Structure formats: structure tokens, C-alpha cells
Amino acid sequence: MTKSKEIPVQDYNIYLGDSQSAIASFLDRNRPSKIVVLVDDNTSVHCLPIIKEIATDGVITIPAGEKFKNLEVAQSIWDQLFTLKLDRNSLLINLGGGVIGDMGGFCASTYMRGMRFVQVPTTLLSQVDASIGGKLGIDYHGLKNSVGLFKNPEAVFVDTVYLDTLPYVELRSGFAEIIKHGLIADEDLWKDAQACGDLKSVSWQKIVEDSILVKKDVVDSDPFERGRRKILNFGHTIGHGVESVMLESAHPLLHGEAVAIGMIAESYISNQKKMISDQDLKAIGNYLIGLYGSPSLQEGLYDDFIVKMRHDKKNRGDEINFTLLESIGKARENCQADAQLIKESINYYNSLS
Ligand SMILES: NC(=O)c1ccc[n+]([C@@H]2O[C@H](COP(=O)([O-])OP(=O)(O)OC[C@H]3O[C@@H](n4cnc5c(N)ncnc54)[C@H](O)[C@@H]3O)[C@@H](O)[C@H]2O)c1
Numbered sequence: 001m002t003k004s005k006e007i008p009v010q011d012y013n014i015y016l017g018d019s020q021s022a023i024a025s026f027l028d029r030n031r032p033s034k035i036v037v038l039v040d041d042n043t044s045v046h047c048l049p050i051i052k053e054i055a056t057d058g059v060i061t062i063p064a065g066e067k068f069k070n071l072e073v074a075q076s077i078w079d080q081l082f083t084l085k086l087d088r089n090s091l092l093i094n095l096g097g098g099v100i101g102d103m104g105g106f107c108a109s110t111y112m113r114g115m116r117f118v119q120v121p122t123t124l125l126s127q128v129d130a131s132i133g134g135k136l137g138i139d140y141h142g143l144k145n146s147v148g149l150f151k152n153p154e155a156v157f158v159d160t161v162y163l164d165t166l167p168y169v170e171l172r173s174g175f176a177e178i179i180k181h182g183l184i185a186d187e188d189l190w191k192d193a194q195a196c197g198d199l200k201s202v203s204w205q206k207i208v209e210d211s212i213l214v215k216k217d218v219v220d221s222d223p224f225e226r227g228r229r230k231i232l233n234f235g236h237t238i239g240h241g242v243e244s245v246m247l248e249s250a251h252p253l254l255h256g257e258a259v260a261i262g263m264i265a266e267s268y269i270s271n272q273k274k275m276i277s278d279q280d281l282k283a284i285g286n287y288l289i290g291l292y293g294s295p296s297l298q299e300g301l302y303d304d305f306i307v308k309m310r311h312d313k314k315n316r317g318d319e320i321n322f323t324l325l326e327s328i329g330k331a332r333e334n335c336q337a338d339a340q341l342i343k344e345s346i347n348y349y350n351s352l353s
Pocket residue numbers: 040041042043046047064065066069096097098099100102122123124125126129130131132133134135136144145162163164165166167170255
């Protein structure tokens with residue numbers, strides 16, 4: 001087995017490589033009082049067998065999917081932590097995608113005022129994004145991640161072997177965050193992403209590492225999202241608006257599919273504000289439409305998208321806050337766009353289909 005690579009972030013390490021041996025040596029060094037693994041229905045089948053012998057004191061299984069990232073399921077996790085008689089020195093291993101990481105971290109951080117936890121992200125999205133940066137929480141009152149906290153895990157173990165069983169649409173959804181990392185901060189990563197071709201046959205290690213390095217660099221510089229961290233929001237203002245409205249429709253979109261639409265629309269706004277060139281705008285649109293297709297968005301829904309965008313935690317007062325592109329590989333946070341320009345940008349996206 002090859003030794004995993006260590007990437008330091010704030011007060012913990014990301015271990016990139018074989019998770020089984022990296023977790024085993026972490027446990028040797030840290031000696032928790034008990035070890036429990038949190039999984040969902042899918043990671044229980046596809047991922048748990050890889051580290052099963054590590055779960056010496058139990059496995060907690062919850063139903064898979066965003067709709068279970070709620071208070072009721074969090075309560076069931078707390079109940080099981082009590083039943084298993086865990087103490088603050090016990091360790092919860094969150095083995096799953098962003099839902100497991102966010103909710104498991106939230107439950108661990110609040111149980112007995114905080115027990116130990118580590119993240120073992122098993123989706124592309126959680127490996128390059130959700131597991132890094134300490135944001136934990138659940139959805140509440142119909143709003144995503146509206147109850148939660150910032151708290152770092154003791155370690156993150158990123159092992160691309162888990163991606164072998166991830167369905168293609170989930171892989172493609174997570175890939176949108178890699179594209180975003182390239183567009184906002186690393187032009188070479190943007191080029192490498194475009195060169196990936198068929199996502200089913202990508203060798204993930206390098207591109208996952210490069211993408212992690214972008215997120216690490218941003219969260220290191222602004223852990224509590226007071227300034228620069230907002231650049232990670234590129235594509236997500238319009239993306240979240242579209243995702244939330246379409247979630248209630250007959251044609252829901254995965255997060256990354258909505259973010260792809262958001263990146264096209266927000267690139268258009270960047271172009272209208274004379275930040276990126278016509279040529280860059282065209283390249284971004286062509287690539288994203290080629291990969292994600294172009295589900296058209298009805299004009300009758302535009303106002304609903306804007307209502308949802310106004311709910312974003314990053315807004316102040318009535319203004320809708322955007323991160324826009326200054327050039328490929330460089331983003332600027334705290335930009336504004338009015339409703340008219342937002343609608344025009346969605347029209348632009350629709351015109352590409
Ligand atoms: N904390 C943060 O900074 C942050 C950042 C971005 C997103 N998020 C959160 O992450 C969540 C989305 O994460 P996600 O896309 O990983 O969703 P997810 O956790 O729901 O996983 C997607 C699906 O893939 C399945 N799955 C996971 N790993 C698998 C594997 N290896 N093989 C087969 N199936 C597997 C899951 O069971 C689920 O059905 C959202 O709740 C979002 O709010 C958090």
C-alpha cells in the first residue's frame with residue numbers, strides 16, 4: 001500500500017491516498033475511546049466494506065439523500081450516539097457524501113458539547129469541496145444548511161477508490177466544483193478539467209488534489225467567510241436559485257447541474273460588466289453545455305429564481321451578492337447585479353440550447 005499524501009489545512013490534515021492504512025495509523029496515534037462509523041444506505045453497501053474492521057463499536061445507518069439532512073434524522077443520530085454510550089473522546093467516522101459529512105459533523109460537534117470526528121468523503125463533490133473548510137449543518141425551515149456551525153474535523157481522508165461505485169450523474173455533479181475551482185483560481189485546472197474527456201475513465205488522483213488545493217488555499221485565508229472565501233460562491237447564486245425552484249418541479253436538477261447553469265449565467269454577467277472577454281464567455285458556455293446538456297428554464301420561473309436568490313446567507317439587506325470572473329482563474333467577490341441583468345443572463349443560458 002502506498003503512503004498517503006498529507007495536505008495541511010488550518011489545524012488538521014487531509015490525507016490523500018489509501019484511506020484504510022491512513023485511518024489505521026491515525027487511530028494508532030490518537031487512540032479514541034470508541035469508534036463508530038456513520039453511513040447512508042448507499043455508502044453502507046459500497047464504501048463500508050473498505051474500512052469495515054475499523055468500525056469496532058458500531059455503525060449508524062441513515063437513509064440516503066438531501067431530504068434526510070434534517071432535524072429528525074440528526075436527532076436519531078444523537079439518540080444512537082447515546083445508546084452506544086460514546087463520550088467526548090470517542091470518534092465518529094463520517095463515511096459518505098456531503099450529506100453525511102455535514103450532518104455527521106454537526107451531530108458530533110454538538111453531542112456532549114463536541115465529540116471527535118473525521119471525514120471520509122466518498123463523492124467527488126465531498127472530496128473536493130464539502131469535506132474541507134469546516135462548514136457543518138442541516139437543512140431547516142425549508143432552507144439549505146440554515147442550522148449549523150463552523151468546526152473542523154480532526155482529519156479528512158480522501159481516497160478516490162470510493163469514486164469507482166459513484167453513479168455517473170453524481171460524478172458529473174461533483175465535477176462542477178472542480179470546474180469552478182479552475183475558473184475562480186487556477187487556469188491550469190480549468191484546462192485540465194476540459195481535457196478530462198469521458199468522466200467514467202478519468203484517473204482522479206491529480207485533478208482531485210489540485211482542486212483540493214484551491215479550496216484549501218481559500219479557506220486557509222478566510223475560514224469564517226468574511227471576505228475572500230466568498231469567491232467559492234461563483235455559479236452558486238443563480239445556481240442555488242435554480243436548484244431550489246427546480247427541486248419542487250417535475251424536473252429537479254442535481255446541485256452540480258444547477259451550478260453549471262449558474263456558472264454560464266454568471267459568466268454572462270461578468271462579460272456584461274466588461275470583466276471577461278466574449279471569447280472566454282463562449283468557451284465556458286460551450287464546454288458546460290457539452291458536458292451537462294441544456295435543460296431549458298421557463299421564463300415564468302425567473303422571478304421565483306430571484307426570490308430564492310434573495311434568501312442566500314451571503315446577502316446583506318436587499319442586494320444580491322455575486323462572485324464574478326475577472327478573467328479565467330481570477331474571481332472578484334461582492335459584485336452586484338440587478339433583476340433585469342439576472343433575467344438577461346438566464347435568457348443567455350437558454351439561448352445556448
Ligand atoms: N460543508 C460544505 O462546505 C459543503 C460544500 C458543498 C456542499 N455541501 C453539502 O453537500 C451535500 C451534497 O453532497 P453530495 O453531492 O456528496 O451528496 P450526497 O451525500 O447526498 O451523496 C450523493 C449520493 O451518492 C451516494 N453515494 C455517496 N458515495 C457513494 C459511493 N462511493 N458509491 C455509490 N454511491 C455513493 C449517496 O448515498 C447519495 O445517494 C449537500 O447537502 C450540500 O449542502 C457542503
